[in-house]
Amino acid sequence: MFLTATAAILVVMLMALIRAFLGPTLYDRILAVNMFGTNTVLLIAVVGFLMGRPEFLDIAMVYALVNFISVIAILRYFEYSPPDETVEHK
Amino acid sequence: MIALALDVGSWILLVAGSFICVTGGVGMLRFPDFFTRIHAAGVTDTLGAGLIFTGLMLQAGLSLVLAKLVMILLFMLFTSPTASHAVAKAALHSGLEPQLDDVDDRSGVDS
Amino acid sequence: MRHTISLSLLLAIFWLLNSGHYTWLILSLGLLSIAIVVWVTHVMDVVDHESLPWHLTARIPGYNLWLLKEVMVASLDVAIRIWTGAISPIVVDVKASQKTDMGKVIYANSITLTPGTVSINIQDDIITVHALTRVGARNLAEGEMDRRVSRLAG
Numbered sequence: 001m002f003l004t005a006t007a008a009i010l011v012v013m014l015m016a017l018i019r020a021f022l023g024p025t026l027y028d029r030i031l032a033v034n035m036f037g038t039n040t041v042l043l044i045a046v047v048g049f050l051m052g053r054p055e056f057l058d059i060a061m062v063y064a065l066v067n068f069i070s071v072i073a074i075l076r077y078f079e080y081s082p083p084d085e086t087v088e089h090k
Numbered sequence: 091m092i093a094l095a096l097d098v099g100s101w102i103l104l105v106a107g108s109f110i111c112v113t114g115g116v117g118m119l120r121f122p123d124f125f126t127r128i129h130a131a132g133v134t135d136t137l138g139a140g141l142i143f144t145g146l147m148l149q150a151g152l153s154l155v156l157a158k159l160v161m162i163l164l165f166m167l168f169t170s171p172t173a174s175h176a177v178a179k180a181a182l183h184s185g186l187e188p189q190l191d192d193v194d195d196r197s198g199v200d201s
Numbered sequence: 202m203r204h205t206i207s208l209s210l211l212l213a214i215f216w217l218l219n220s221g222h223y224t225w226l227i228l229s230l231g232l233l234s235i236a237i238v239v240w241v242t243h244v245m246d247v248v249d250h251e252s253l254p255w256h257l258t259a260r261i262p263g264y265n266l267w268l269l270k271e272v273m274v275a276s277l278d279v280a281i282r283i284w285t286g287a288i289s290p291i292v293v294d295v296k297a298s299q300k301t302d303m304g305k306v307i308y309a310n311s312i313t314l315t316p317g318t319v320s321i322n323i324q325d326d327i328i329t330v331h332a333l334t335r336v337g338a339r340n341l342a343e344g345e346m347d348r349r350v351s352r353l354a355g
């Protein structure tokens with residue numbers, strides 16, 4: 001059953017990556033990367049149970065922290081740059 | 091007996107959670123503009139993660155592992171709206187316009 | 202003082218739950234970390250009723266249960282709409298009737314946590330909300346969540 005969840009989460013990560021590459025705006029990419037990070041946390045937790053090593057949860061927790069901080073940091077960086085650099089007009 | 095019930099319960103929760111996560115991913119690809127995609131990401135962040143972690147909790151039993159799962163889930167539920175709001179607000183302030191169904195005077199809930 | 206003690210207790214519980222190694226070396230390192238964190242927060246002056254909202258503790262579980270129900274219903278609705286593609290995005294302004302900043306933050310975060318509605322801007326007590334459907338926007342405008350948050354955090 002953990003294998004099912006692992007496969008599903010990997011598929012979602014692939015979808016998030018496709019969205020991150022397609023864009024079209026910068027914010028789509030940030031959102032996709034945030035979703036990718038959320039799924040990374042889920043993946044590490046599920047794989048920990050799959051391999052019978054729940055210590056993986058510590059790493060999952062660190063990933064959850066890093067994911068949140070990185071999104072906020074990227075946004076702080078782009079919020080103060082000129083608008084025509086951040087929104088790519090199609 | 092109880093062990094079997096727990097196994098079946100976590101099976102159902104994990105499969106349901108996986109399905110909801112895939113649904114969020116599909117929404118991420120299908121929805122037409124940035125602001126609607128936030129809703130798709132929200133489905134994965136809240137219900138998908140919640141179901142998968144609850145399924146894992148049933149497997150963990152009463153131990154430190156359970157406490158860690160609860161902490162990670164709570165942390166994700168606290169931060170995901172903050173991150174979504176930050177992205178949406180930054181997008182709005184940079185001049186990205188939400189693609190709306192039709193013209194709307196921003197008070198027309200009953201229209 | 203009250204906040205310092207409760208913060209130390211919380212940090213101690215956090216350490217004990219995360220560590221899992223109960224030897225003297227590790228426990229004393231934990232004590233040291235807690236002391237440093239408490240000292241830093243004291244110097245930064247960030248611990249007050251907003252970062253440690255004990256006065257809400259009694260009323261929060263009831264609200265969280267209600268919010269959990271709302272989140273599940275809304276998630277399933279959005280999940281169905283992802284597969285059928287029946288969406289009608291709309292932007293509405295909602296009035297937050299809470300008087301404290303804390304209440305407004307809880308309200309805006311609850312709106313965003315519920316899939317189908319995202320708060321995209323807050324100006325004084327007007328929250329701009331992007332909703333996936335008109336139904337979702339109308340449910341929000343009826344104001345049940347607003348009333349519940351007001352009862353929770355004024």
